[in-house]
Amino acid sequence: MSRSAPSYRLYMVPSASHAIKGESVLIRVGIPCALIPVPRTISTQCGVSLRVELDLGDRAGEALAGADVQISGTHDL
Amino acid sequence: MPPRVTYLDNAATSWPKPPPVAAAMKRFLDEVGANPGRSGHRLSIEAARVVYRAREAVAGLLGVADPMRVIFCANATHALNLAPTAVKQAVRPETTLIVMPQASNVVGTLMPVREIAEIARAHELLHLVDGAQSVGALPIDMNELGADLLVFIGHKALCGPTGTGGLIIGERVDIALLDPLMRGGTGSNSESELQPDFLPDKFESGTMNVVGLAGLDAGLHWLAEQGPEALRSRERTLAACLIEGLGEILGVEVRGTRDASRQLPVVSFTLTGLDPAEIGLRLDEEFGVAARVGLHCSPIAHLTLGTFPTGAVQLSLGALSTRDDVDVAVRAVGRLAEETRRRGGAG
Numbered sequence: 001m002s003r004s005a006p007s008y009r010l011y012m013v014p015s016a017s018h019a020i021k022g023e024s025v026l027i028r029v030g031i032p033c034a035l036i037p038v039p040r041t042i043s044t045q046c047g048v049s050l051r052v053e054l055d056l057g058d059r060a061g062e063a064l065a066g067a068d069v070q071i072s073g074t075h076d077l
Numbered sequence: 078m079p080p081r082v083t084y085l086d087n088a089a090t091s092w093p094k095p096p097p098v099a100a101a102m103k104r105f106l107d108e109v110g111a112n113p114g115r116s117g118h119r120l121s122i123e124a125a126r127v128v129y130r131a132r133e134a135v136a137g138l139l140g141v142a143d144p145m146r147v148i149f150c151a152n153a154t155h156a157l158n159l160a161p162t163a164v165k166q167a168v169r170p171e172t173t174l175i176v177m178p179q180a181s182n183v184v185g186t187l188m189p190v191r192e193i194a195e196i197a198r199a200h201e202l203l204h205l206v207d208g209a210q211s212v213g214a215l216p217i218d219m220n221e222l223g224a225d226l227l228v229f230i231g232h233k234a235l236c237g238p239t240g241t242g243g244l245i246i247g248e249r250v251d252i253a254l255l256d257p258l259m260r261g262g263t264g265s266n267s268e269s270e271l272q273p274d275f276l277p278d279k280f281e282s283g284t285m286n287v288v289g290l291a292g293l294d295a296g297l298h299w300l301a302e303q304g305p306e307a308l309r310s311r312e313r314t315l316a317a318c319l320i321e322g323l324g325e326i327l328g329v330e331v332r333g334t335r336d337a338s339r340q341l342p343v344v345s346f347t348l349t350g351l352d353p354a355e356i357g358l359r360l361d362e363e364f365g366v367a368a369r370v371g372l373h374c375s376p377i378a379h380l381t382l383g384t385f386p387t388g389a390v391q392l393s394l395g396a397l398s399t400r401d402d403v404d405v406a407v408r409a410v411g412r413l414a415e416e417t418r419r420r421g422g423a424g
Contacts, residue, residue, distance in 0.1 A: 015114055017145060017278065047114065
């Protein structure tokens, strides 16, 4: 069975504080995002991650890096 | 009928609180209530937003570029115990940490923080400023202050509830060398048995006082709406009236600078012939004036002032104090002084 093409990019963050900081940064630059629980297939962490549309993923990454939001990993889903 | 309360104990904790503070706390309890950082559901995420908003508001007020360097604690005592634990490991054995209050909690005198910061830098020492009385009552920018660590409390000049306070960790402090005061669950790094090594989680183990932080955030926003400088200017004017009014009473000695521009709106005095404890009791029972008497947990300051061991009577103003509060207090102290003189005590 083939997997469907990715449509979201998931930014993993160390904690909820970082997730909220990331959300605040993305809202400021006008990039829609959602905070979702970390999928168990990716990590056993119990925290949340930042989800953005894939085509906005690079721009989101730049904005997060520019604001010193700690990112512990990215996944395209 | 007992007299209405003239609350002049804002140096202990500010009261009344601006109405949005209690409203925000009630809203959190009624509509959110969840534990931040522990779960991924909407209420947990909203609780984390509440905490982050308070972090941003404190950072914004104090010129801290990264809100993650704002560490929340239960109070200033907790924050002060956290900082030295950390710093002991960060400095060489022959060096010492410079710890100082930004203002006296007894008479409000402003301390030369910037000058001490320069000395600390010149000797490569870390510099901790206790801003329990000053944060919110003075304009403070972490960069201009020059301190490496700043302790703040939420329930005084920031108009928040008790149970809120914290520590600002400056850029010069290496957090790898800081030791948390308490270890335990933070909601992050669940795969690991070890304490997280990043800010702010490393120093915020255990469920946070989110309802308190919701109130603190509301207090900070209320301050911003009112205009902190306008409030401070008003408090200075009231403090000058209080100093002048008390100073004109025969037998009263106002302690400290007696200059509202060189101190916080905290005024301590003694009255010849009457014990401070009795003054406090009579102010409360006969005039409805809530004052703080005694040594204010600062015996050495009272030794310096010459008021040890009996202490002094302290009247402290807050953002919602009024000219009427000052007039009521001055009249009340005047009456006590007059009665004491008649009995042959004062003057």
